[in-house]
Amino acid sequence: MSTRIFVPGDSSALSVGADEVAERIAAEATRRKLDVTIVRNGSRGLYWLEPMVEVEVKGERIAFGPVAVDDVAGLFDGKFLTGGAHQLRQGPTEEIPYLKKQQRLTFARCGITDPLSLDDYQAHGGYRGLKRGLGLAPDAIVKEVIDSGLRGRGGAGFPTGIKWRTVLATPADQKYIVCNADEGDSGTYSDRMIMEGDPFVLIEGMTIAGLAVGATEGYIYIRSEYPHAFRQMNRAIEIALEGGFLGANVMGSGRAFRLHTRLGAGAYICGEETSLLESLEGKRGQVRPKPPLPAIEGLFGKPTVINNVISLASVPIILDRGAEFYRDFGMGRSRGTLPIQLAGNIKRGGLIELAFGITLRQLIDEFGGGTASGRAFRAVQVGGPLGAYFPTSLLDTPLDYEAFAALKGMLGHGGVVVFDDSVDLAQQARFAMEFCAIESCGKCTPCRIGSTRGVEVIDRIVAGTDVDKNLTVLDDLCETMIDGSLCALGGLTPFPVLSAVKHFPEDFDRAPSRRRTRSAA
Amino acid sequence: MPNFDAWNDQTAQSLIEAHKSKPGALLPILHALQGRFGYVDAGIVPALAKALNLSRAEVHGVISFYHDFRDAPPGAHVVRLCRAEACQAMGNERLITQAKDRLGIDFHETTKDGRFTLEAVYCLGNCSCAPALMIDDKVYGRVDARRLDQLLDGAGKRS
Numbered sequence: 001m002s003t004r005i006f007v008p009g010d011s012s013a014l015s016v017g018a019d020e021v022a023e024r025i026a027a028e029a030t031r032r033k034l035d036v037t038i039v040r041n042g043s044r045g046l047y048w049l050e051p052m053v054e055v056e057v058k059g060e061r062i063a064f065g066p067v068a069v070d071d072v073a074g075l076f077d078g079k080f081l082t083g084g085a086h087q088l089r090q091g092p093t094e095e096i097p098y099l100k101k102q103q104r105l106t107f108a109r110c111g112i113t114d115p116l117s118l119d120d121y122q123a124h125g126g127y128r129g130l131k132r133g134l135g136l137a138p139d140a141i142v143k144e145v146i147d148s149g150l151r152g153r154g155g156a157g158f159p160t161g162i163k164w165r166t167v168l169a170t171p172a173d174q175k176y177i178v179c180n181a182d183e184g185d186s187g188t189y190s191d192r193m194i195m196e197g198d199p200f201v202l203i204e205g206m207t208i209a210g211l212a213v214g215a216t217e218g219y220i221y222i223r224s225e226y227p228h229a230f231r232q233m234n235r236a237i238e239i240a241l242e243g244g245f246l247g248a249n250v251m252g253s254g255r256a257f258r259l260h261t262r263l264g265a266g267a268y269i270c271g272e273e274t275s276l277l278e279s280l281e282g283k284r285g286q287v288r289p290k291p292p293l294p295a296i297e298g299l300f301g302k303p304t305v306i307n308n309v310i311s312l313a314s315v316p317i318i319l320d321r322g323a324e325f326y327r328d329f330g331m332g333r334s335r336g337t338l339p340i341q342l343a344g345n346i347k348r349g350g351l352i353e354l355a356f357g358i359t360l361r362q363l364i365d366e367f368g369g370g371t372a373s374g375r376a377f378r379a380v381q382v383g384g385p386l387g388a389y390f391p392t393s394l395l396d397t398p399l400d401y402e403a404f405a406a407l408k409g410m411l412g413h414g415g416v417v418v419f420d421d422s423v424d425l426a427q428q429a430r431f432a433m434e435f436c437a438i439e440s441c442g443k444c445t446p447c448r449i450g451s452t453r454g455v456e457v458i459d460r461i462v463a464g465t466d467v468d469k470n471l472t473v474l475d476d477l478c479e480t481m482i483d484g485s486l487c488a489l490g491g492l493t494p495f496p497v498l499s500a501v502k503h504f505p506e507d508f509d510r511a512p513s514r515r516r517t518r519s520a521a
Numbered sequence: 522m523p524n525f526d527a528w529n530d531q532t533a534q535s536l537i538e539a540h541k542s543k544p545g546a547l548l549p550i551l552h553a554l555q556g557r558f559g560y561v562d563a564g565i566v567p568a569l570a571k572a573l574n575l576s577r578a579e580v581h582g583v584i585s586f587y588h589d590f591r592d593a594p595p596g597a598h599v600v601r602l603c604r605a606e607a608c609q610a611m612g613n614e615r616l617i618t619q620a621k622d623r624l625g626i627d628f629h630e631t632t633k634d635g636r637f638t639l640e641a642v643y644c645l646g647n648c649s650c651a652p653a654l655m656i657d658d659k660v661y662g663r664v665d666a667r668r669l670d671q672l673l674d675g676a677g678k679r680s
């Protein structure tokens with residue numbers, strides 16, 4: 001009997017040599033006349049162990065990682081095909097504490113199945129949600145999503161079902177479902193993992209959204225930095241079409257849903273929903289004033305649901321297991337689970353899907369195991385480039401939309417980036433301003449010009465020029481950006497800046513006479 | 522794979538034809554052109570405007586808005602270094618300096634021998650295997666000084 005070996009085809013795993021490892025395993029098996037089948041699964045998200053190779057032994061998967069090409073012969077010598085001992089052996093995958101402690105709902109299949117196998121997908125619960133949805137009236141589907149408490153995972157946290165209700169209630173000859181797969185926030189990759197590791201769940205979620213609001217066309221807007229996810233998504237759409245899960249007659253229901261992909265072109269602002277719609281229409285990605293809401297006048301002027309990948313990919317399980325099942329996870333008004341991406345200077349970085357409510361400290365210590373460098377922890381940025389920097393004293397903050405908002409921060413798309421004590425928060429604040437200047441769509445002066453001024457002011461502070469006066473200038477500038485920006489790029493860039501000043505004032509206090517000495521990294 | 526074709530108006534025209542009936546066709550066309558030639562030649566703007574019923578100014582406005590689209594041919598290999606926060610936390614600054622020093626160019630520049638173009642990118646979704654970079658359309662993670670040298674050596678040989 002052929003032994004199944006899993007070597008992820010996820011682009012992060014590929015970035016550390018998964019293809020080369022898979023090739024070597026195949027060659028080594030041939031040389032030793034062993035019968036193996038190599039499956040290119042998605043990643044389980046235990047990224048410090050990638051490339052993580054799993055071997056199926058008597059129905060149980062045993063993990064080995066991180067595997068380098070040169071380890072492969074040794075693994076065979078150690079009889080890894082029967083789960084034999086090796087220093088890279090991590091034991092049964094499901095028993096690895098990092099994974100075992102998680103609550104995987106949206107990521108239930110990612111890393112387990114062959115991402116492009118419809119049979120695998122269905123054998124692991126796939127298409128049960130759509131099947132149920134096909135038997136429900138549109139407003140019943142919408143109600144289910146509202147009742148689940150699902151809030152948009154793209155950053156703003158708006159209730160998904162409420163948005164759908166508006167689109168359902170707006171009559172039109174054509175409506176659209178748009179998936180925001182621009183995933184521009186640094187420190188995040190959960191959208192990429194789903195598209196590469198379980199693309200059918202996104203297709204299923206979008207199809208359900210189409211049924212719910214009466215849309216027959218869908219677009220997935222994928223950032224150009226993700227060529228691998230783009231190819232994988234295209235393949236999955238073709239396979240779903242051939243399998244009768246997309247097209248004129250979805251699952252034999254007589255209902256139509258067609259899906260298209262589009263590539264972004266390297267503009268962060270195109271993650272903002274109205275800018276994304278402009279871009280999909282082939283225009284400059286400039287932010288549209290609201291109203292009208294995209295739900296009323298969206299893509300090509302038609303009512304449009306626009307949701308993040310994770311929001312849409314969470315819908316199938318909500319339909320399958322019911323709103324209550326999903327809502328029972330979480331805290332306060334943050335219901336369900338959040339796929340957290342732990343990254344940066346951290347020993348064990350990876351995807352951690354958990355009910356809302358876990359604290360930053362638990363994440364960084366219990367999951368992350370401390371910094372990668374072994375140096376002391378100093379700061380964490382949560383929520384991408386527009387998210388606040390928090391010091392040690394705020395590590396007991398639970399991951400909850402409201403708890404973060406109260407501290408002038410945000411959860412955003414769930415990215416948690418850890419820094420050790422070599423970080424210079426003045427430079428981080430400067431980068432936030434610089435990034436805003438590079439990515440501004442140019443529509444509002446406070447964002448376009450203010451961000452460039454911001455870089456200059458921080459440079460003066462760092463140089464020790466009139467520090468107190470310039471800190472006041474920086475404060476005023478931030479206030480102008482917050483008040484005078486049309487969208488959250490200009491409106492939220494002050495958050496990383498002000499949080500850095502507030503929580504790490506010593507990094508801004510650089511008058512030469514007072515400059516503190518910091519040991520170089 | 523990484524090398525691009527020399528600009529050819531006829532091929533460009535056929536790429537325009539192939540995509541122009543798509544809704545919101547301009548970006549797919551620009552990607553098709555850049556995918557083939559490595560850049561979008563300014564001379565094609567009138568043809569794009571005509572095919573899509575837009576003004577030349579509108580077409581130019583779109584091309585210049587997006588960071589991806591180049592107006593001149595890049596080197597044989599495009600090296601994109603991640604400048605974003607997770608990579609910063611893992612010392613990307615040293616890699617950036619190393620790459621610039623070794624190639625003798627800054628971001629948005631191409632080496633004299635035409636082998637490499639250096640670009641900045643803001644996150645490759647490889648943040649848990651930082652620092653990350655991309656060469657052509659392949660991502661690399663946990664890149665240290667030695668690996669960067671090897672990657673540049675390897676790509677240099679392929680061209």
Ligand SMILES: Cc1cc2nc3c(=O)[nH]c(=O)nc-3n(C[C@H](O)[C@H](O)[C@H](O)COP(=O)(O)O)c2cc1C
Pocket residue numbers: 151152153154155156157158160180181182183184185268269270271272273274306307308309311312487488489
């Ligand atoms: C500057 C900016 C960038 C954004 N980038 C993204 C992004 O990359 N992905 C995303 O899903 N949402 C992004 N958003 C949020 C979207 O505007 C919008 O809220 C989201 O697509 C709605 O989907 P959701 O309700 O499912 O989260 C961004 C917003 C702003 C202001």
Ligand code: SF4
Pocket residue numbers: 269287439440441442443444445447448485486487488489490491
């Ligand atoms: S805040 Fe900045 S990015 Fe947003 S609309 Fe204004 S100029 Fe454009």
Ligand code: FES
Pocket residue numbers: 186187188603604605606607608609643644645646647648651652653
């Ligand atoms: S921050 Fe560099 S890959 Fe995400």
